[in-house]
Amino acid sequence: MHWFRRLMYGRNGMDTLANVCLIAGLVVYIVAAIFDLFWISLLFFALVIYAYFRCFSKNVYKRRQENAAFVGFFALRKKMFKERKEWRYIRCSKCKAYLRVPRGKGTLEVKCPKCGETFRVKG
Numbered sequence: 537m538h539w540f541r542r543l544m545y546g547r548n549g550m551d552t553l554a555n556v557c558l559i560a561g562l563v564v565y566i567v568a569a570i571f572d573l574f575w576i577s578l579l580f581f582a583l584v585i586y587a588y589f590r591c592f593s594k595n596v597y598k599r600r601q602e603n604a605a606f607v608g609f610f611a612l613r614k615k616m617f618k619e620r621k622e623w624r625y626i627r628c629s630k631c632k633a634y635l636r637v638p639r640g641k642g643t644l645e646v647k648c649p650k651c652g653e654t655f656r657v658k659g
């Protein structure tokens with residue numbers, strides 16, 4: 537076990553994105569095997585190779601950034617879905633940041649906290 541610990545020292549290891557790639561690869565492999573789709577099975581190899589690339593990558597900073605962006609994307613969608621009855625999510629027309637405005641308050645004047653752009657939006 538000591539050799540494995542030495543091998544993985546300074547490397548990214550398994551993260552959420554690598555796990556999702558492996559699971560997606562497994563699903564793709566099963567679907568390709570059931571329907572006998574050779575070209576789709578190549579996607580399985582691409583996903584598995586990418587997952588192992590992430591796992592053994594020594595550029596931990598970049599891999600952590602990618603993983604945080606991936607996890608954050610789905611966390612935001614989950615939050616949007618949970619709050620869909622009270623809040624409406626819009627994007628800033630200038631910087632494309634997500635802004636949350638209350639529903640049922642009529643037309644509102646919104647100022648983007650990120651870039652300072654002011655625009656009117658229907659709540």
Ligand SMILES: [Zn+2]
Pocket residue numbers: 628629630631632633648649650651652653
């Ligand atoms: Zn903005």
